[in-house]
Amino acid sequence: MKTKKPLEVGFSREGVAKQAAQKRGEQRTEEVRSKVKATMAVIAQEIATNDGVYPHRNGALSAAEVARRAGVHPTSFYTDKLRDLGEEVRTWLDELKREKVVGSVRVRKTLVARIEDWKKLYEGLLQSHRDTELELQEVQYQLSEARNSIKDLEQQKARLEVLAGEAAGKKVIPLRPKNG
Numbered sequence: 586m587k588t589k590k591p592l593e594v595g596f597s598r599e600g601v602a603k604q605a606a607q608k609r610g611e612q613r614t615e616e617v618r619s620k621v622k623a624t625m626a627v628i629a630q631e632i633a634t635n636d637g638v639y640p641h642r643n644g645a646l647s648a649a650e651v652a653r654r655a656g657v658h659p660t661s662f663y664t665d666k667l668r669d670l671g672e673e674v675r676t677w678l679d680e681l682k683r684e685k686v687v688g689s690v691r692v693r694k695t696l697v698a699r700i701e702d703w704k705k706l707y708e709g710l711l712q713s714h715r716d717t718e719l720e721l722q723e724v725q726y727q728l729s730e731a732r733n734s735i736k737d738l739e740q741q742k743a744r745l746e747v748l749a750g751e752a753a754g755k756k757v758i759p760l761r762p763k764n765g
Contacts, residue, residue, distance in 0.1 A: 614666045624655040
């Protein structure tokens, strides 16, 4: 990696201007570093909240996407001052690609799998609903049968009460004498 040799300190206008420019350049470099690091943190959080899938650009995540989101030009990662940052971003992307779903083809496959999971869940809930409806119909039928049985027993009881009332005036003789 090329490094610029430090400017010689001088009191000429040219020397002071160069030092000021160098300081501004270092500040810009640090701003770019902090923007890229913050963007990487935001992207990692988005992936975590989206079940391990990068939610933008059909899941395609690259160093250029990180640069775009950070507001810097993608070629900035190839400059002398930011080459190590570019390498850090590429290493981070490689780790993400191993652990998470990154890339449009993998996202599509994952999306298909997620759709299948939801479809299975829906079909399971639908079958459960059908089973519950059948159980409800069966219980309603049993309830109506029980109510009909109760009605029949009440009618039978009323007839027996009428017969018992008619027989009350007659003398009832026990079949077996009481031993006492």
